Structures are given as C-alpha cells and as structure tokens.
Amino acid sequence: MVKTLVLGLGNPILSDDGVGIEIVNRLKSLVRDDDVVIEEASIGGIRLVDMMAGYDRAIVVDAIKTRGGVPGQVYRLEVEDLAGTLHASSPHDLNFYTALELGRTMGMQMPGEVAVFAVEVDNIDTFHEGCCPEVERAIPEVMDAVLQELQS
Numbered sequence: 001m002v003k004t005l006v007l008g009l010g011n012p013i014l015s016d017d018g019v020g021i022e023i024v025n026r027l028k029s030l031v032r033d034d035d036v037v038i039e040e041a042s043i044g045g046i047r048l049v050d051m052m053a054g055y056d057r058a059i060v061v062d063a064i065k066t067r068g069g070v071p072g073q074v075y076r077l078e079v080e081d082l083a084g085t086l087h088a089s090s091p092h093d094l095n096f097y098t099a100l101e102l103g104r105t106m107g108m109q110m111p112g113e114v115a116v117f118a119v120e121v122d123n124i125d126t127f128h129e130g131c132c133p134e135v136e137r138a139i140p141e142v143m144d145a146v147l148q149e150l151q152s
Contacts, residue, residue: 008038008039045095052103060115074141
C-alpha cells in the first residue's frame with residue numbers, strides 16, 4: 001500500500017488562512033484508511049521536511065493569494081508549480097519545493113507524489129476564526145477533490 005500524508009497548512013486564527021486546517025479536520029471523520037495519515041500544521045519551509053519524511057505520497061491543502069485571484073477559486077498544483085515561489089517565513093527559511101528537495105538530497109524518503117490543493121483567499125491578516133463566505137463555499141469542493149485524489 002501507498003503511505004499517504006494529507007496535510008492541512010495554515011493559521012486558524014487568521015481568517016481565511018485557516019482553510020487548509022479546516023478542510024483536513026472535516027476530512028478526519030471521512031477517511032478510514034490505515035495508510036492515510038491526516039495532519040495539520042501551522043509551519044512551513046524546512047520545518048515540513050521532518051513532517052513529510054517517510055511518506056510515499058502527500059496531499060497538501062493550503063490557502064493561496066495570487067495577483068488577480070478570485071476568493072474561493074480552487075487550484076490543483078504539482079509541487080513543481082511552486083518552485084518559483086518566494087514566500088517563506090524568514091529570509092533564512094526555504095519555500096515548500098526547496099524543502100522537499102533538501103530532504104531528498106539528505107537521503108530522506110520524501111513523497112514521490114505531491115499534490116497541492118490551494119484555495120484562493122481574501123483575508124489572511126485579520127485575527128478571526130473562520131473563513132469568508134466565498135472561501136467557506138469552496139471547502140466541500142476541495143474535500144471532494146482530496147477524496148478523489150486518495151482513490152487514484
């Protein structure tokens with residue numbers, strides 16, 4: 001069997017930024033497969049290397065803010081799509097793509113398959129629990145997409 005990590009990223013007290021964590025928390029009651037581990041994290045970059053090590057496949061759910069994006073829009077990305085992103089928590093940290101490559105370079109077993117489901121968000125700066133209505137409406141779509149990905 002393929003050992004899979006479903007990882008929701010974000011900060012649940014920063015409004016829409018918590019969408020990834022909200023989605024994986026809802027998925028926990030729906031997934032009954034011993035080879036699937038569902039986790040949440042409010043970390044990024046190099047700190048994800050240890051968390052993802054040992055899995056054959058990873059499905060990551062997170063918020064995304066793009067130039068001109070429409071809140072609630074859902075994207076399915078490959079990790080390679082994130083190779084050029086610059087977002088990291090500090091100038092000494094790594095983006096998601098580089099963190100995975102570092103783990104592989106260090107000889108760690110990193111997921112060979114990585115799918116990223118990202119929801120376009122509006123507000124990630126205000127302390128508030130819960131998402132805006134547009135992002136909230138996207139949650140069932142992402143849940144269905146993750147469940148389909150798990151079956152493939």
